[in-house]
Amino acid sequence: MKYNEINSLSFLLDKNHYLYKHTEDEQSIHLYVKSRPHSSICPICGEESKQLHATYDRVLQDTPIHMKQTFLHVKAYKFECPNSNCKCKVFMEDLPFAKPSQVRTDALTSLILGVSMYLSNEGASKVLSLLGVQVSNDTIKRIYDRIEFIDNPDVEAVGIDDVAIRKGHKYATAIYDLKDHHLIALLEGRDGETLKEWLRKHTKIRLVTRDRASAYASAINEILPECIQVADRFHLLQNLLDKLKEIFKAEIPSEIFIENGKVLDKAPKKIWCENDLDEEQFNQLHYDNTTPASLDGTEIFFDNKKRNLDSVQYKAHAESRKKNKN
Numbered sequence: 463m464k465y466n467e468i469n470s471l472s473f474l475l476d477k478n479h480y481l482y483k484h485t486e487d488e489q490s491i492h493l494y495v496k497s498r499p500h501s502s503i504c505p506i507c508g509e510e511s512k513q514l515h516a517t518y519d520r521v522l523q524d525t526p527i528h529m530k531q532t533f534l535h536v537k538a539y540k541f542e543c544p545n546s547n548c549k550c551k552v553f554m555e556d557l558p559f560a561k562p563s564q565v566r567t568d569a570l571t572s573l574i575l576g577v578s579m580y581l582s583n584e585g586a587s588k589v590l591s592l593l594g595v596q597v598s599n600d601t602i603k604r605i606y607d608r609i610e611f612i613d614n615p616d617v618e619a620v621g622i623d624d625v626a627i628r629k630g631h632k633y634a635t636a637i638y639d640l641k642d643h644h645l646i647a648l649l650e651g652r653d654g655e656t657l658k659e660w661l662r663k664h665t666k667i668r669l670v671t672r673d674r675a676s677a678y679a680s681a682i683n684e685i686l687p688e689c690i691q692v693a694d695r696f697h698l699l700q701n702l703l704d705k706l707k708e709i710f711k712a713e714i715p716s717e718i719f720i721e722n723g724k725v726l727d728k729a730p731k732k733i734w735c736e737n738d739l740d741e742e743q744f745n746q747l748h749y750d751n752t753t754p755a756s757l758d759g760t761e762i763f764f765d766n767k768k769r770n771l772d773s774v775q776y777k778a779h780a781e782s783r784k785k786n787k788n
């Protein structure tokens with residue numbers, strides 16, 4: 463049988479694999495993948511083999527296309543190990559999109575984990591089925607159970623941060639390897655106690671990036687006093703912004719005076735404008751100063767102590783206004 467590569471879809475796979483057929487029905491899409499002759503590494507002895515032994519078929523569920531369940535039908539290679547001392551005679555090639563013996567692609571597993579992170583397993587299973595992924599809640603649980611954090615007692619540089627396991631309720635301390643940022647430990651609480659215990663077993667650590675919480679700082683100071691502590695980028699930025707705010711508060715006055723586009727050093731002198739008034743124009747303004755009256759003509763008693771023109775206080779103010787004016 464001849465396999466004709468669909469060149470327009472070559473971007474979907476790596477250079478060692480190609481698509482040669484696709485079919486579609488009401489519920490599902492099927493993509494047919496073939497392995498090109500290439501070399502592969504023996505998983506036991508690590509020697510490279512170009513010796514093809516046979517092909518085998520694998521069917522994997524992939525991320526859905528247009529909400530339809532999507533399958534990869536893969537014709538993959540088995541290789542013969544060239545190392546005569548190796549106990550492995552025949553091995554299967556590594557697929558770039560799935561782990562050995564998996565029935566799902568890595569991309570689909572990531573999608574399942576991503577959706578189920580915010581839902582119950584049962585809820586996630588239902589939502590995923592609407593999206594075109596068939597996965598039972600038991601399988602979701604199994605995928606979760608397989609996640610493990612592999613601690614490394616020889617790690618030399620780590621990042622430490624607090625994370626909420628249940629929004630705003632239960633907190634944990636996440637420790638990740640600074641080399642590639644993968645999680646190596648998830649400790650209970652964020653008060654630094656569990657961190658101290660963990661640090662005692664990881665004495666090779668020379669560098670820690672952490673948040674600004676003092677609990678972590680004091681735990682590190684206590685157990686590994688020689689260790690360099692770095693505020694991570696996010697918290698460094700936060701520190702910088704806090705500092706800038708302080709500076710702005712101290713340096714920038716509450717009022718800024720600008721005249722003709724220039725900032726003045728101090729408040730400008732107030733100018734009395736009355737003399738500039740056009741007398742004629744002013745007299746045209748009609749100002750009714752009569753006592754307010756109701757419709758039947760009775761005067762409305764208007765009591766405003768603040769405007770008592772005969773008060774001592776008001777008279778004093780009027781005097782001082784006159785003085786300022788001259």
Ligand SMILES: [Zn+2]
Nearest residue numbers: 504507543548
């Ligand atoms: Zn081998």
